[in-house]
Amino acid sequence: MAEDSKIFTAPKGTKDILPPQSWRWEHLTRLALDTFARAGFAPITTPDFEHTELFERGVGNASEVVTKQMYTFPDRGGRSLTLRPEGTAPVMRAVLEHGLERGPLPVKLAYAQAMFRYERPQKGRTRQHLQVGAEGIGSANPLLDAEIIELSHRFLQEAGLEPHLLLNSIGHEDASCRQGYIKVLSGFLQEHAPELASDDRQRLETNPLRTFDSKEKRTVEVMKDAPLLSEYICDACREHFAEVCSALDDVGVDFELEPRLVRGLDYYTRTTFEYQVAGLGSQSAVGGGGRYDGLSEALGGPPLPGIGFGLGIERILLALDSKGSWTTTVEGPIHVYVVALGDEAERAALKLAIDLRRAGVGADFDLMSRSMKGQMKDASRSGARYAVILGEDEMAKGTAAVKDLVTTDQKTVALDEVLAAVRT
Ligand code: HAM
Numbered sequence: 398m399a400e401d402s403k404i405f406t407a408p409k410g411t412k413d414i415l416p417p418q419s420w421r422w423e424h425l426t427r428l429a430l431d432t433f434a435r436a437g438f439a440p441i442t443t444p445d446f447e448h449t450e451l452f453e454r455g456v457g458n459a460s461e462v463v464t465k466q467m468y469t470f471p472d473r474g475g476r477s478l479t480l481r482p483e484g485t486a487p488v489m490r491a492v493l494e495h496g497l498e499r500g501p502l503p504v505k506l507a508y509a510q511a512m513f514r515y516e517r518p519q520k521g522r523t524r525q526h527l528q529v530g531a532e533g534i535g536s537a538n539p540l541l542d543a544e545i546i547e548l549s550h551r552f553l554q555e556a557g558l559e560p561h562l563l564l565n566s567i568g569h570e571d572a573s574c575r576q577g578y579i580k581v582l583s584g585f586l587q588e589h590a591p592e593l594a595s596d597d598r599q600r601l602e603t604n605p606l607r608t609f610d611s612k613e614k615r616t617v618e619v620m621k622d623a624p625l626l627s628e629y630i631c632d633a634c635r636e637h638f639a640e641v642c643s644a645l646d647d648v649g650v651d652f653e654l655e656p657r658l659v660r661g662l663d664y665y666t667r668t669t670f671e672y673q674v675a676g677l678g679s680q681s682a683v684g685g686g687g688r689y690d691g692l693s694e695a696l697g698g699p700p701l702p703g704i705g706f707g708l709g710i711e712r713i714l715l716a717l718d719s720k721g722s723w724t725t726t727v728e729g730p731i732h733v734y735v736v737a738l739g740d741e742a743e744r745a746a747l748k749l750a751i752d753l754r755r756a757g758v759g760a761d762f763d764l765m766s767r768s769m770k771g772q773m774k775d776a777s778r779s780g781a782r783y784a785v786i787l788g789e790d791e792m793a794k795g796t797a798a799v800k801d802l803v804t805t806d807q808k809t810v811a812l813d814e815v816l817a818a819v820r821t
Contacts (some may be wrong), residue, residue, distance in 0.1 A: 410516070410524030418714075420729070422527070425556055426509045429529035432552045438507035438531045442691070443487040444473040445500030445511065449477040455486030456693050457663025459604040466514040480513035483662065485689060486696070488532045493698040502535030503703070509710075521680035521712045530686070532705030533805055537690065539637050542668045542704050543644035549684060549706040550650050557717050560683065563655035564645075566638035568630035569666040570691055578629035579605055583781055589619045609659045612679070618687070625656040634667055641668050664689040668704060676719025677712055733819050735762040735787065735797060736772040742787040749785065749797070751817065758815050764806030777802060783819045 406586045407413055414422050430440060449469050456463050468480040488506055491497075497504045509529045517520050532546060533541050546562070553560040567644055568574040583605050590598055594613035601608070609620055611695035630638075645652055652670075660669045677683065686706025733753055737746035746762040751821035753760035761779050769788075776784040786798040791809070799808040799818045810818045 402812050406427050408524070410518035412523065421714060422710060424529070425713060428527060428555060429552055429708070430507055430509055432555060433507035434532045435546065436505075436531075438505040438533075438548075441488060441491065441506040441508050442510065443481070443484070443491050443508070445513075446478045446480050447487055447490065449479040451486050451490055451696070452479055452482060455489065455692055456483060459600075459607075460663045460701065460766075461607075461661060462514065466516055468513045468515060481510065482512055482514045484508055484510055484512065484528055484632045484707055485532060485662075485664065486692065488705075489534065489689075489692050489698070489701075489703070492534055492701075493693065493696060497673040498535055498693075498701050499701065503541060504534045505531070506534070507531040512707075519680070521677050521709075521715055523711065528684075529710060530705055530707035530709040532703060534693075534703035534705075535701055536635075537702040539640035540644055540667075542637075542641040542688065543648060543650075545686065545704050545706060546641075546645060546652075546668075546670055546801070547648050547650050549672070549686065549708060551711070553683065553708065556713055557720070557821055558674050558683070558713065560674055562650065562652040563658050563671045563673060564642070564652040565655050565658040565669050566628070566630060566634055566641075566667050567626055567659060567665055567669050567687075568634045571631065574627065574629070574631040574634055575799060578624070578626050581624050581629065581723075582608075582626075592619050599684050604663075608647060609657045610661065620657065627656045629656075637667055646765055660685060660687060664692045664695065666690040670706070672708070674712075674716040676716050680712060683712045683716055728757040731761045731779040731781045732758050733760040733783045733815075734776035734779050734781040735760060735785045736776060737763060737787045738769060739789055739792070742789070742792050743769075745792065745812075749787070749812070753816060753819070758816065758819060772786075785815055785819070 400546060422645045434698060436459060450523060452463055452467060462482050467482055470478060472478050486651065492504055504557060509527065510618045511525050518524060532547065533545055550560055550562060557602050570576065586601050586605055586608060590601065593613065593618045597608050597611045597613060608616060616622060658669055658671055660671065665687040667688040667690065671685035672683045673681045684707055686704065688702065688704040690702035692703065693699060735746040735750050737743045741780050748759040752761045767775065773784060784800045784802055786800065791797050795812050796809050797812055797815050798807055798809050
């Protein structure tokens with residue numbers, strides 16, 4: 398493609414969400430925020446970019462997101478800024494900046510925001526993606542874990558999916574817990590280093606836990622015999638996890654224990670979870686989350702435990718498509734299409750459509766002086782239930798023909814009765 402035609406192409410790994418697909422994005426986003434709001438999670442919007450250091454300290458210098466995937470740039474004032482690659486560190490930053498942790502706890506916040514990651518694009522993996530998520534901050538109670546997990550699970554079900562929940566505890570950053578385990582794991586990995594894929598060998602020093610995430614066949618084979626964190630976590634973490642599991646049983650959320658689930662961001666402690674769904678190929682995680690009890694302190698704040706999740710809208714839609722079912726019908730917003738024939742009728746159509754809109758009814762009309770046939774075609778394309786026809790006869794009599802486009806019934810009513818006729 399010629400260089401100068403690039404302006405007609407969205408940047409690699411990004412895409413436009415066009416109608417009718419955009420209605421589904423809109424619908425899912427609203428469903429998510431409504432579902433989260435009914436559980437007490439208030440919406441928050443953070444800036445699309447933050448100081449780079451926030452992610453370096455929050456998400457972790459050893460994570461792939463920070464080392465390989467961030468969109469980082471200097472602004473004109475010489476600051477290093479980064480487009481938000483994930484939502485949790487910014488939410489925690491906002492909580493600390495505004496002292497929300499000094500108010501009623503837990504602070505419950507929800508978001509639907511774009512995330513930016515420089516990744517190799519493929520099905521279900523883009524360089525800008527939309528995540529809906531919720532964070533509960535300021536409580537270490539395992540019932541908060543259960544509340545958060547049930548909330549994400551229910552939303553995925555309401556969206557039309559059958560999410561498979563994988564659950565694990567990765568302990569906390571303490572010599573008697575995860576640090577002790579990492580020593581054991583590092584010893585095991587050193588012993589098997591020659592059998593590992595070379596990429597995995599390279600990060601042995603920096604991030605041994607990540608080895609569980611490897612998709613390399615050779616590494617996966619080795620990891621089948623690796624010591625598991627669940628056998629090493631401390632009593633307090635074990636007890637916390639047992640309570641999360643039994644609370645999930647109480648509320649009827651099924652899960653599978655997956656001791657190899659480590660997740661990709663360094664702030665996680667204790668409970669971690671991920672949702673797998675069919676039809677996504679290698680990007681089978683539609684969302685995930687976990688506790689991040691040390692995140693506030695990593696950012697220089699007070700001890701402030703928390704847990705949350707993020708779900709990718711694009712992957713949810715891909716999974717729904719692969720099921721071949723869009724179980725949640727999206728009602729089109731146009732309920733009435735006004736068909737007008739002649740100049741006078743066109744002006745009346747503008748007025749009638751606006752009167753209907755002012756009364757809360759979605760309405761549209763023709764602006765291209767199409768033929769009757771063309772306008773009726775446009776009416777059905779718009780998804781309208783009713784076509785209201787203003788022809789010469791109707792204009793002369795001050796009436797309109799109201800046609801139900803589903804049953805094809807048609808009746809003539811006075812102009813001021815149109816609203817009542819389409820309200821059924
Ligand atoms: P994450 O697992 O990195 O977690 O991302 C959450 C979800 O966002 C993924 O499961 C996936 O559906 C979607 N996603 C991630 N990267 C891409 C991509 N490149 N293209 C398309 N979709 C993508 C987090 O970001 C954590 N902040 C979640 C969390 C909230 N943990 C605690 N609170």
